[in-house]
Amino acid sequence: MRLGHGPMTPVPHRVVGRREETKDVMTLSVAPLADRPMVFRPGQFNMLTAFGVGEVAISVSSAPGEAGPLRHCLRDVGPVTHALCRARVGDLIGVRGPFGTDWGIGDLDRSGGGDIVVVAGGIGLAPLRGAVEQLVREGTGRIFLIIGAREPAQVIFADDLRAWAEAGAEVAVTVDVAPAGWGGHVGVVTSLLGGSRFDPARADAMVCGPEIMMRLTARALIDRGVDPARIRVSLERNMQCGVGWCGHCQLGPLLLCRDGPILPYAGAVAHLLTERER
Ligand SMILES: Cc1cc2nc3c(=O)[nH]c(=O)nc-3n(C[C@H](O)[C@H](O)[C@H](O)COP(=O)(O)OP(=O)(O)OC[C@H]3O[C@@H](n4cnc5c(N)ncnc54)[C@H](O)[C@@H]3O)c2cc1C
Ligand code: FES
CATH class of the missing domain: 3.40.50.80 (Nucleotide-binding domain of ferredoxin-NADP reductase (FNR) module)
Known part of the structure; x- marks a missing residue:
């Protein structure tokens, strides 16, 4: 989390690059307007806002310390990812995070x-x-x-x-x-x-x-x-707050935005992987 922002406040970022990975997958590179670059661990995710449309969980696909802006790679599956995939260089999107566990x-x-x-x-x-x-x-x-x-x-x-x-x-x-x-x-x-x-x-x-x-x-x-x-x-489930407050991402005893998304495949997780999303 960055200083000066609550965890629920999207931080404005400018789209500085777009790369079409496949016909429905886009990598968006974004840079904060005023903040310092985000510090994150590989596997963590951000909540990205397409203003006026909505917010979705998207993993950071950059590596820590990698040169260049912050990258997210999105598949265009619904209204929010569609709006984000259509964002042009120069457009503003919201970013809050990073959240969740990492690959360790x-x-x-x-x-x-x-x-x-x-x-x-x-x-x-x-x-x-x-x-x-x-x-x-x-x-x-x-x-x-x-x-x-x-x-x-x-x-x-x-x-x-x-x-x-x-x-x-x-x-x-x-x-x-x-x-x-x-x-x-x-x-x-x-x-x-x-x-x-x-x-x-x-x-x-x-x-x-x-x-x-x-x-x-x-x-x-x-x-x-x-x-x-x-x-x-x-383990990915629909997420809303991203910070363990709303319960949307609950799976058994876990809140996946906080306890996941990345978990060892041992014990309870092996069983939970068979649970369907409600
Ligand atoms: C921790 C986390 C990390 C994620 N990282 C990425 C990422 O790096 N790149 C990326 O493209 N997507 C990622 N997703 C999935 C992404 O959040 C959803 O695809 C997105 O919420 C869809 O929103 P929408 O409004 O565009 O579509 P919606 O209208 O919400 O959904 C369209 C379709 O996508 C399905 N869908 C919605 N949410 C999910 C989900 N969480 N997992 C699988 N299918 C879903 C719906 O069932 C529906 O069929 C991640 C999800 C989580 C929880
Ligand atoms: S998304 Fe709100 S508790 Fe996990």
Whole structure:
């Protein structure tokens, strides 16, 4: 939280960049009008306001300390994300945050050279981008990225994937539907987990995507021998206040804006992932 603003007050930010990732996914770069740049941890989210339309939870997709403005990557699914995706350079939007838990990469013990396994489905790579960027930059240990998308044209952050692979990360992309000429994998992300060369006994995993994908991925990782407490997943529910006041994001005993969205896939969370949103 920044000084001088309550947690419910959107801070005006100017759109300084737009990048079309796919036909319905946009990365918006924003800069505060007056404040200092936001301090956040990878995996945290902001509440973005399209003035006159509404407010939505969107993960920060920048890495801490990364040069340039603050990035958010949005899929145009409804009225608010549509308005934000249509914002032009120079327009103002509101930003409040950062909120929620993070991927905990500061807590990982990389001294033993443990592996990091990142599994993302579709827009699920957006909350993970900052974590991967930071881990690649730090260059300690091996990173295995398994990215799933409906089709090749739906893969986001293609330039980052190339750069991370050049920096030594093992990057595998799989699609549900392959057009003619696609030479890569076809199938769900779990079909790539068996052949991935990470060491399960020393691996930490971060998983983000549709809930069924996270559940099946977590099970496949556990079957390979990864400790459930070292698997983190992102639980997203509709959010309003973002600060634990309104109860909109309640899931079992958790308020996901405060206790999540990122949680270890152990104990209660494995069960809660089977609960449908009401
Ligand atoms: C912590 C958190 C981080 C998020 N990060 C991102 C992000 O980085 N990029 C991004 O594009 N989206 C992200 N989302 C999802 C985003 O908040 C919703 O897509 C958004 O609220 C939709 O608002 P809308 O008014 O545009 O559409 P609405 O009219 O509210 O919804 C349109 C469709 O999207 C579905 N939807 C609404 N909210 C969610 C949700 N939370 N999760 C999944 N589906 C939803 C609805 O069921 C409906 O089918 C995040 C959500 C949370 C809780
Ligand atoms: S969004 Fe209000 S309590 Fe979580």
